[in-house]
Amino acid sequence: MQIEISANKRTLEGTGASRRMRAAGRLPGVVYGGDGAAQPIELDHKDLFYKLKMEAFHASILTLNVDGQSEQVLLRDVQMHPYKQQVLHVDFQRVNQNQKIHMKVPLHFINGDIAPGVKLSGGMISHVLNEIDISCLPKDLPEFITVDLSDMTAGSTLHFSDLQLPERVEIPALIKGDDQPVASLIAPRGGAAAGESESESA
Missing domain, CATH: 2.40.240.10 (Ribosomal Protein L25; Chain P)
Structure with missing residues (x-):
């Protein structure tokens, strides 16, 4: 844009x-x-x-x-x-087009409603972060990073290393070994696996 x-x-x-x-x-x-x-x-x-x-x-x-x-x-x-x-x-x-920039960009979460931990276990997705610090050349700067939640199960967590980044875009914290959580799927009280076990036996 x-x-x-x-x-x-x-x-x-x-x-x-x-x-x-x-x-x-x-x-x-x-x-x-x-x-x-x-x-x-x-x-x-x-x-x-x-x-x-x-x-x-x-x-x-x-x-x-x-x-x-x-x-x-x-x-x-x-x-x-x-x-x-x-x-x-x-x-x-x-901006110098030949020098990398550090920039915070928003995270756009998708497919949370079809995640197994939501559909089968009645869990809730918690967005740990709403933006992320990235590094890239100015021409490669994305307006946002998409976070696909479709494979999340009850009790699971998505980290920096799970994100699909655009080409030539890096996460400085991850390069330094800091693999922070981005989103987690919180299981409902009373045993998250109840819905899963019922669906498996069906």
Whole structure:
């Protein structure tokens, strides 16, 4: 998904300037990294606020257009007002297409309703994680990772090593030997295997 953001260079900085900017429906931010110097920018608050509601906005390479010049960036930080529906500041990082990036991407769970541990044993699936930290080149960045739950039985757990990753996508934690759980199927009280044994004898 191609997501574009329009911004302007920001020349005035400081608390007073930021306050006036927000009062005018604008939002202060900064883009940094790569070969260029950090550049303060300002954006349309309403536009960015609604883009932040998009899951893909947080896990995609974004096209940032600053005064007519486009560059590829990642959203790196968002500061929200403690109680208002207001974004206070955003940080973007420039992307080098030849360098791997580390990014948190969401997990999309599928086929939980047909898992044997659910259908036969009446178990419940618990999502241990809802996102995962991956490493890849920018061109290989997936919007999400699919987690297939169709083979889960009562009491079983899916780990990082069980995930089907897109090509050229790695899980840094797994490379270091940290095979964390992603989802587990919790058996009902009173013996999870009851439903399974009945189905086997039928």
